[in-house]
Amino acid sequence: xxxxxxxxxxxxxxxxxxxxxxxxxxxxxxxxxxxxxxxxxxxxxxxxxxxxxxxxxxxxxxxxxxxxxxxxxxxxxxxxxxxxxxxxxxxxxxxxxxxxxxxxxxxxxxxxxxxxxxxxxxxxxxxxxxxxxxxxxxxxxxxxxxxxxxxxxxxxxxxxxxxxxxxxxxxxxxxxxxxxxxxxxxxxxxxxxxxxxxxxxxxxxxxxxxxxxxxxxxxxxxxxxxx
Numbered sequence: 001x002x003x004x005x006x007x008x009x010x011x012x013x014x015x016x017x018x019x020x021x022x023x024x025x026x027x028x029x030x031x032x033x034x035x036x037x038x039x040x041x042x043x044x045x046x047x048x049x050x051x052x053x054x055x056x057x058x059x060x061x062x063x064x065x066x067x068x069x070x071x072x073x074x075x076x077x078x079x080x081x082x083x084x085x086x087x088x089x090x091x092x093x094x095x096x097x098x099x100x101x102x103x104x105x106x107x108x109x110x111x112x113x114x115x116x117x118x119x120x121x122x123x124x125x126x127x128x129x130x131x132x133x134x135x136x137x138x139x140x141x142x143x144x145x146x147x148x149x150x151x152x153x154x155x156x157x158x159x160x161x162x163x164x165x166x167x168x169x170x171x172x173x174x175x176x177x178x179x180x181x182x183x184x185x186x187x188x189x190x191x192x193x194x195x196x197x198x199x200x201x202x203x204x205x206x207x208x209x210x211x212x213x214x215x216x217x218x219x220x221x222x223x224x225x226x227x
Contacts, residue, residue, distance in 0.1 A: 016040035017125060020049045021065035022073045027091045029113040035225050036114065039133055041121055046073070063124065065117075067091045067110070089120060114222070134158040135224040143168075145176035154180060159217045161205040163198060170194045170202045178204065182220060188213050 019041050021033070033043040043065070044052065053059050066074055068090045090097050090107040097107035106120045115132060122129035139154040141164055152166040157180075164170075164178075171194065178192040190213065196203040209217075 015042035017042065017062040017121070018049070018059065019043050019063050019065050019121075020046055020061045022046060022070045023065060023067040023091055027067045027110045027112065028117075029111045031222075031226065032112060032114045032117060035133075035222065036117060036121075038225050039118065041118075061086055063121070064088045065091065068093075068097075068107075087124060089117075089124075115218075130158070132159040133221055133225065135221050137162075137224065140181040142179040142181070143170075143176055144179075145174065155201060157217070158221060159206075159209075159214055161192075161195070161203065163201050163203050165201045172197065175207075178206075182216075186216070188216055 015037065017040060019036070021028075021043055037043050049059075049061060064074055064086050066088055071090075074088065086103065087105040088101070088103045090104055091110045091112050092107045094109060096109070097104050105124055108116045108120060118133055119129075119131050122131070134156050135158070137154050137157045139157065141152040141154050141162075143150050143152055143164075143166065150166065150168045152164045154162045154164050156163045162180075170176075174194045176192060177189060179187050179189045181187050190206045191208050192204040192206055194202050195205045
């Protein structure tokens with residue numbers, strides 16, 4: 001299983017959260033650990049965490065990601081990883097989590113994919129959780145409503161929405177057709193609604209997304225994260 005090798009600087013980690021995982025390669029989906037690390041959830045094996053903690057005593061783990069078949073490892077390593085107080089997310093079979101261990105905050109079926117784990121970690125850690133990853137972009141966009149057309153620039157994008165800087169003001173609640181222009185001239189036409197403002201920009205949410213469109217959005221986000 002791969003790990004991102006982000007160095008520690010000035011006794012502070014360069015990422016947002018440290019996730020120690022007790023799991024084998026086949027318990028996670030392809031590149032899931034790499035992409036989560038790039039989203040700020042640094043994924044490290046127990047032995048790597050122990051080495052980093054020696055180098056940086058201030059480093060602490062925020063969550064344990066544990067294959068249910070290796071739960072005994074958590075008992076044995078609890079003192080160095082969090083004294084038995086850390087929340088645990090289990091990687092399970094079809095039946096999900098069982099038992100009454102108060103440390104277990106969630107479960108994801110093996111092999112755990114990026115979106116399921118990201119959504120769960122957002123729920124655990126963030127006050128305003130996102131359901132899907134968002135990446136910065138510089139995509140061209142074309143907007144159309146009631147016969148009027150104008151251009152814009154997409155500043156960030158997820159499967160569910162985007163942040164756009166538009167050549168025309170977009171009132172909150174406005175619904176319109178949005179065409180995203182991807183590299184190599186690929187484009188996707190979506191229905192969008194202005195949901196919030198981050199002046200001078202507008203946050204849009206997508207509706208009525210077709211499976212093929214969602215797949216294209218997911219592919220672009222994943223490729224951007226791995227670039």
